[in-house]
Amino acid sequence: MASSAQKLCVLRIFLNSRRSFCTCDRFYAKAKTKKQSARTLPGDWEGRVGLEIHAQISSNSKLFSGSQVQFSAPPNSLVSPLDASLPGTLPVLNRRCVEAGVLTALALNCHINRRSLFDRKHYFYADLPAGYQITQQRLPLAVNGHLTFDVYDESRSQRQVLKSCQVRIKQLQLEQDSGKSLHDQENGEVLVDLNRAGVALMEIVTEPDMVDGAEAAAMVKELQLILQSLRTCDGNMSEGSMRVDANISVSRSGEELGTRAEVKNINSAKFVQKAIEYEMQRQIQVLEGAGEVEEETRYFDWKAGKTISLRDKEQRHDYRYMPEPNLPPLILYTDTTSPRGMEDAVVNIDRIREQMRELPDATRRRLVEEYGIQFQHSVALVGEGLVEYFESLVDVKGKGRDPRSATSWVLTDLLEELHKRSLTFLECPITASKLGEIMDLVAVGTISKSTGKKILGLQFDGDNRHLSQIIEENQWAQIRDEETLGRICEDILEKHPELVDAYRKGNKKVVNRLMGKVQKATNKCADPAVTSRLLKQKLEGH
Amino acid sequence: MNHLRRLFRITQVDRPVLLAITRRLSSKVPSEPTWKEVHESKLPKPTKIDQDTIAHLERLALVDFANKEGIRRLEAAIRFADQMFLVDTTGVEPMDSVLEDRELYLRDDKVTEGNCKDDILRNAGKVVEDYFVAPPGNIPLPKKEEYDS
Numbered sequence: 001m002a003s004s005a006q007k008l009c010v011l012r013i014f015l016n017s018r019r020s021f022c023t024c025d026r027f028y029a030k031a032k033t034k035k036q037s038a039r040t041l042p043g044d045w046e047g048r049v050g051l052e053i054h055a056q057i058s059s060n061s062k063l064f065s066g067s068q069v070q071f072s073a074p075p076n077s078l079v080s081p082l083d084a085s086l087p088g089t090l091p092v093l094n095r096r097c098v099e100a101g102v103l104t105a106l107a108l109n110c111h112i113n114r115r116s117l118f119d120r121k122h123y124f125y126a127d128l129p130a131g132y133q134i135t136q137q138r139l140p141l142a143v144n145g146h147l148t149f150d151v152y153d154e155s156r157s158q159r160q161v162l163k164s165c166q167v168r169i170k171q172l173q174l175e176q177d178s179g180k181s182l183h184d185q186e187n188g189e190v191l192v193d194l195n196r197a198g199v200a201l202m203e204i205v206t207e208p209d210m211v212d213g214a215e216a217a218a219m220v221k222e223l224q225l226i227l228q229s230l231r232t233c234d235g236n237m238s239e240g241s242m243r244v245d246a247n248i249s250v251s252r253s254g255e256e257l258g259t260r261a262e263v264k265n266i267n268s269a270k271f272v273q274k275a276i277e278y279e280m281q282r283q284i285q286v287l288e289g290a291g292e293v294e295e296e297t298r299y300f301d302w303k304a305g306k307t308i309s310l311r312d313k314e315q316r317h318d319y320r321y322m323p324e325p326n327l328p329p330l331i332l333y334t335d336t337t338s339p340r341g342m343e344d345a346v347v348n349i350d351r352i353r354e355q356m357r358e359l360p361d362a363t364r365r366r367l368v369e370e371y372g373i374q375f376q377h378s379v380a381l382v383g384e385g386l387v388e389y390f391e392s393l394v395d396v397k398g399k400g401r402d403p404r405s406a407t408s409w410v411l412t413d414l415l416e417e418l419h420k421r422s423l424t425f426l427e428c429p430i431t432a433s434k435l436g437e438i439m440d441l442v443a444v445g446t447i448s449k450s451t452g453k454k455i456l457g458l459q460f461d462g463d464n465r466h467l468s469q470i471i472e473e474n475q476w477a478q479i480r481d482e483e484t485l486g487r488i489c490e491d492i493l494e495k496h497p498e499l500v501d502a503y504r505k506g507n508k509k510v511v512n513r514l515m516g517k518v519q520k521a522t523n524k525c526a527d528p529a530v531t532s533r534l535l536k537q538k539l540e541g542h
Numbered sequence: 543m544n545h546l547r548r549l550f551r552i553t554q555v556d557r558p559v560l561l562a563i564t565r566r567l568s569s570k571v572p573s574e575p576t577w578k579e580v581h582e583s584k585l586p587k588p589t590k591i592d593q594d595t596i597a598h599l600e601r602l603a604l605v606d607f608a609n610k611e612g613i614r615r616l617e618a619a620i621r622f623a624d625q626m627f628l629v630d631t632t633g634v635e636p637m638d639s640v641l642e643d644r645e646l647y648l649r650d651d652k653v654t655e656g657n658c659k660d661d662i663l664r665n666a667g668k669v670v671e672d673y674f675v676a677p678p679g680n681i682p683l684p685k686k687e688e689y690d691s
Contacts, residue, residue: 059651060651060652060653061651061652061653061654065655066649066652066653066654066655066656067653067655067656068653068656074659074672075659075671075672075673076659076662076663076672076673076674077656077657077659077672078656078657079656079658079659079662080655080656080658081655081661081662084662092647092649093646093647093648093649094648094649094650094651095648095649095650095651096650096651097651098648117638126674126676126677181676182673183678188677188678189670189675189676189677189678190675190676190677190678191670191671191673191674191675191676192673192674192675192676193673193674194662194674318598318602320602323638323639324639325638325639325641326639326641327641327646328639328641328642328643328644328645328646329638329642329645329646330646331645331646345648346648347648
């Protein structure tokens with residue numbers, strides 16, 4: 001029976017060591033950078049960040065009404081009488097939204113409440129026509145989960161894992177979205193569009209376990225990947241399908257948590273980091289100047305990179321939570337409790353668990369194990385959404401292309417061509433099979449790698465000719481014939497006696513310059529391996 | 543109203559007369575008043591409302607009641623409601639709604655309504671390019687001193 005003092009000691013030690021989680025069971029190398037987990041805050045200041053993430057569930061219809069969910073539709077065209085809160089309407093819960101909530105909760109290792117309740121949260125705003133939002137405050141859908149993620153060292157060109165973190169998920173609940181209001185400053189009015197009013201949101205609230213912007217940004221990115229792989233949310237922060245609000249506070253190490261400020265209007269994972277870093281610096285400055293941090297809501301101005309206070313909120317909202325009288329409790333079943341004959345009408349947690357797709361973490365490990373590629377490449381493939389493309393490139397029935405060269409083609413060459421033309425991966429015109437054809441020709445030796453890249457560029461620009469046609473018309477076939485190459489090498493060596501002399505005197509690096517000249521003469525079609533061997537032979541032999 | 547039908551078949555009397563008779567026979571209204579005065583000592587202490595709460599309530603309800611009569615009425619109403627504390631509720635779970643024994647019906651994820659923009663906008667006072675028009679933001683109420691003067 002430990003005394004209370006002992007229990008406190010154990011608790012403090014546990015909390016302090018939880019952050020320096022040693023993931024010995026992971027098989028990838030950790031970074032050995034010199035600036036090891038650099039303290040981003042001066043002095044002995046420590047920061048704490050908790051996030052509230054609102055993720056719009058991808059469903060056909062809204063949470064409580066039958067109107068369509070669609071981004072960017074004509075104003076007020078997807079509004080039903082319930083969404084406009086006209087009298088005589090009642091909410092009816094959408095099964096798909098509950099299933100999506102349960103699926104996400106399972107992926108985040110939460111405890112699912114078999115019985116959850118809906119409440120009304122009252123506040124006045126033009127885009128909330130009912131004057132209240134239906135949410136789950138007393139008994140949310142799921143509680144007590146955790147999310148493990150890695151923070152990468154972005155400073156080096158090759159990503160290495162800086163540290164592995166785990167954040168506790170306080171709760172996950174279903175709630176309604178409000179409409180959209182456009183502020184017309186000139187005419188002093190607000191234009192309200194209710195297309196978004198009533199759309200289902202999952203609110204994911206985390207405990208304040210993160211210490212800086214980098215951790216928070218990494219957590220948001222990982223959550224985006226998880227939601228996208230589960231297909232419950234498209235995680236598109238710029239379109240507003242996923243919104244992040246950060247609660248930020250600073251305190252001196254060892255002391256209690258400081259007053260927190262909430263930051264809204266963060267539009268991407270990158271801005272999460274910037275907003276948190278700015279806000280922490282601002283709070284430190286205020287506290288060091290012997291001021292006090294106010295508990296308020298601030299807006300993040302991404303153009304200026306600053307957080308701005310909204311002065312017109314004098315009091316905190318009194319939300320007057322009350323149970324939603326029109327909605328009985330939501331009951332979730334398992335295989336043992338499922339009522340017979342009604343399997344289609346109820347939500348069965350075990351059924352949903354079976355249908356869960358592979359999560360990003362599992363995908364990363366599987367790619368490394370199955371294909372033998374490097375872990376950082378696996379991270380990049382999963383992070384950019386290229387896994388399906390990569391797998392179809394490698395797994396072609398019967399062909400089985402080399403995975404490592406496939407990663408190089410996809411991550412370096414394909415992305416480079418997309419970037420040059422400012423296209424996203426979704427707009428990529430080259431299918432995996434087309435890229436595979438080029439890869440095969442390069443692997444066999446018909447063309448050199450640089451020619452392959454040229455052809456890829458041409459195909460991007462709309463060239464639809466057959467590959468062999470392109471090669472013939474441009475005479476890009478790789479020259480591997482020793483005789484022809486031999487003659488060309490002799491030619492080059494005769495033209496540049498000074499380089500030959502330099503080689504004789506001991507400067508071996510002139511071989512590269514000679515190679516360059518050979519490639520130029522053959523329009524980059526000389527086989528590099530054969531050429532280099534012949535050149536060295538001739539230089540030694542001469 | 544099964545008993546009404548049976549009676550109707552038995553006696554040859556009109557329906558309104560039948561209703562009047564049955565009401566007197568099985569009325570839900572007690573024959574004697576059952577109102578009991580509650581002694582002051584049994585109730586908890588009377589609640590005093592402070593200025594902050596009054597300002598808060600005025601802002602939420604948009605009702606002007608910060609005068610002596612208004613506050614007295616509010617306190618009397620609270621006193622009346624204090625009688626609820628006399629009921630013993632140990633071991634009883636608070637009720638949410640009369641539907642709490644039922645289960646929430648889940649509907650299929652199909653699009654069944656919407657696309658009725660004209661109907662939705664019909665009651666709007668002012669419409670600009672198919673948007674509802676509302677006054678700007680949350681206008682803070684002027685302080686009491688400002689609008690009294």
